[in-house]
Amino acid sequence: MASFLRILIFLLIVQQLNSQHQYPSLQYYLPDIPYDENIPTPEQYFGFQVGEWHLSQEKVQTYFEKLATKSDKIELVAYGTTHENRTLFVAMISSEKHLKNKKEIQTYHQDLSLGKGEVNLSMPAILYQGYSIHGNELSGMHASVLAAYYLVAGQSQEVESILDHVFVLMDPCLNPDGTQRFSTWVNSFKSNQPVTDVQSSEFSESWPGGRYNHYWSDMNRDWLLLVHPESRGRIRFLQEWNPTVLTDHHEMGTNNTFFFQPGVPEQNNPNTPKNNFLLTEEIGKYYARAFDSIGSLYYTKYNFDDYYYGKGSTYSDAIGAIGILLEQGSSRGHAQNSIRGIITFPYTIKNQVSTSLATYRSIVDLKPSLLNYRKNFLKEVYKQLDGQKIKGYIFTDTDDVKRNRFLKLLFQHGVEVYGLDKDKTIENHFFPKGKSYIVPLKQNKPLIAKTMFEDVTSFSDSSFYDISGWTLSRAYGLTVKSLSETEVEKQIKTIEIPEMAGEVVHYSEKVYAWIIPSDQWEVHKALCRLLQEDIRVQVSFMDIAYETSGKKAVFPKGSLVITVFNQKHSVEYIAEKMEELANKFSLMIHALDSGNGTSTQTLGHPEIKPLQKPEVGILTGNGLSPTSAGEIWFHTDKELQIPATLLDIQKWGNFRLDKYNTLVFPSGNYGDMSESDVNKLRDWIKQGNTLIAFGNAAKFLSGQKILTLKTKTTTDSGKKSGIYGSFDKDNAGKSINGAIFSIDIDISHPVFFGFEQGISYSMKTDTLLYQPTSNVYASPAKYSQNYHISGFHPGHLKTSIPGSAAVTVHGYGNGRIICFLDPFLFRNYWLAGQKAFNNALFYGKTISTGTLEKGQEE
Ligand SMILES: [Zn+2]
Secondary structure, three states, X not given: OHXXXXXXXXXXXXXXXXXHHHOOOXXXXXXXOOEOOOOOOHHHHHOOOEOOEOOOHHHHHHHHHHXXXXXXXXXXXXXXXXXXXXXXXXXXXXXXXXXXXHHHHHHHHHXXXXXXXXXXXXXXXXXXEEEOOOOOXXXXXXXXXXXXXXXXXXXOHHHHHHHHHEEEEEEOOOOHHHHXXXXXXXXXXXXXXXXXXXXXXXXXXXXXXXXXXXOOOOHHHOXXXXXXXXXXXXXXXXXXXXXXXXXXXXXXXXXXXXXXXXXXXXXXXXXXXXXXXXXXXXXXXXHHHHHHHHOOOOEEOOOOOEOOOXXXXXXXXXXXXXXXXXXXXXXXXXXXXXXXXXXXXXXXXXXXXXXXXXXXXXXXXXXXXXXXXHHHHHHHHHHHHHOOOOOXXXXXXXXXXXXXXXXXXXXXXXXXXXXXXXXXXXXXXXXXXXXXXXXXXXXXXXXXXXXXXXXXXXXXXXXXXXXXXXXXXXXXXXXXXXXXXXXXXXXXXXXXXXXXXXXXXXXXXXXXXXXXXXXXXXXXXXHHHHHHOOOOXXXXXXXXXXXXXXXXXXXXXXXXXXXXXXXXXXHHHHHHHHHHHHHHOOOXXXXXXXXXXXXXXXXXXXXXXXXXXXXXEEEEOOXXXXXXXXXXXXXXXXXXXXXXXXXXXXXXXXXXXXXXXXXXXXXXXXXXOOHHHHHHHHHHXXXXXXXXXXXXXXXXXXXXXXXXXXXXXOOOOOOOOOOHHHHHHHHOOOOOOOEEEEEEEOOOOHXXXXXXXXXXXXXXXXXXXXOOOOOOOOOOEEEEEEEEEEOOOOHHHOOXXXXXXXXXXXXXXXXXXXXXXXXXXXXXXXXXXXXXXXXXXXXHHHOOHHXXXXXXXX
């Protein structure tokens, strides 16, 4: 026993020495002040110092829970659940007094954000600190643990002053699912001896990496789109609290130092009031001082912009807070070599702690100006709006589901919406009462309202960190008109989503067939359910004019036809299913009593073609774009709710492809496909299967001569100075990071069945332009003559864009290949593209042979 104890003591000493040798003390991170001994330090709680191992989100959560049981200066509030069922929570940290009065504080800031009430300096400012929205940028999350300990346990005048002036809403981990993947990865590959070699597995995560959420979506692009539960919960929470300042802690490449906003001055969103930039600059001085005192390197006003309102630090600017982006050069593991020597994980955490504490200090000092800015925010924005012609927007859509979905998005952002008291017609566009809404810009959320509808085509700068055009009303494919002062009416405030009802319309007591018209948004969801039930469904390649028992109807191309003929199920069973689908998806379904439309359009016509249930595989893995693959996965899994197998490209050789009749290739680099892999793909397509290819996947297939796609050469004749120092300037503005182009679509083509107009919108994210196919029927979508809707694109492409192909359809053996050359499922908010993808998925196989572009070799 005695020797066991000796060994134990020896081990403990060794461990302590090790930890002292490799891992810093608490004082490395935090000011050397007295700390409340009743509050466990992170090291006491976890059993190791912060930075020694990567914490999982769950561990972080339990530490915060511990703090909340030990102190009255902290309370936790859950605001949502991730796709993988992890808890999203915020720690409210302030003085005991403020926490007791939190309702009053909330109301005060609600009023202040509406310009009501006076600046009251006895009220704390509200700071929302968001950490590590990218799951493989975890110095932020680890810093939050230390910052929370500092605030809760620290016993100094400064801590007291912070708790008195600042009501902290600390969100330690904005992306728990991605965090889980990354923390597990780096811990799994951590050696006992520090290995800093950049080639170590520790620093190269397996695909898709921890940056993204469960569906491989970039959560820091979703603030405006609200596709994912993480964003929806957060925006709901922020609306309750109206933060004064919002910080967004990230990491960037290992060889970089530390960046804090403001970003490039010319790349600020012009809608954000100027004082926002000035206050950001003032807060930045506190970061600079903090880094000066510890000798860390930093930069500002360079590289990063503040333009796209779908990013955290910019979204917050649009709702009246001062949003600040912070970026630390990443160790991406526990310690890694960089061009400036070894970067350790603790060092990166220390910088994030320093900026967190500097944010507190800045707010204590700048509180009067910050609260003043909050109070005057609406006034400032209204002043800008006074000088502009557009005062609001009116929108409608013939589809109830789609229109209501947009309305819901507006409500989620707190945007004020008004209904019409009578029908309106503006420039030949009809806006029916009950199905049209007015969004005035002078309202509580003016900049969010504006950015939902505003097309931007002129820019003061030509470089963008993310997309330069994102107009949500275009993405939803809505009918929109801008309104002048006299046209904006605020009559019927709309606060609820109108109820929707589907119906099965009977033509007589007898049923011969059901028709689900294609001009309804949820038609494919109904189709999925029918095929899953093994009910025979056909799709009509012609418009069907129908007249019986005195009732008339025209069913457009792409309408689904379900006849009672040769079904496995009884008529009663299918009838019940139809009622169920009509209700569930708010669909109008027609129950016809005869197969006879007009004289030629009978329901046994050869142009009404049987459909097959798609057995879908989605290619994933090394080289492929995780976001492109994730968009496809999310769409099939969450929107359509059909099973799709994720197939790792590196195991392609082992797969039995006969299990699938439809494969979807995301955009990306297909360099991992060997010659024999490609041959396997050739055989599979030739057998009559359907391949859907996005972006670069199409280019790869063309390179393999499976299909023919010719790029347009678009040489830039722009002046090149030849001056070394002008290189960046000469090459600025040569890319398309995300701009919206209009496309002319062939609505008689199966890929565009159910579209009502010959025009739609596409998000273009690269400068590659393709010639239309030589078979003139095989390019059903081309950029319009007046293609430019919103966002920046280089001038030298202007003449080449019109007429270039956006969608092409190819034949290979008995198979079909449908190429979406742009990301038609972009960030899963691009509803205009979703329907085309669904059409390709379900009707691809039925596209007529003569209309296909033939491959280069067969
Ligand atoms: Zn990031």
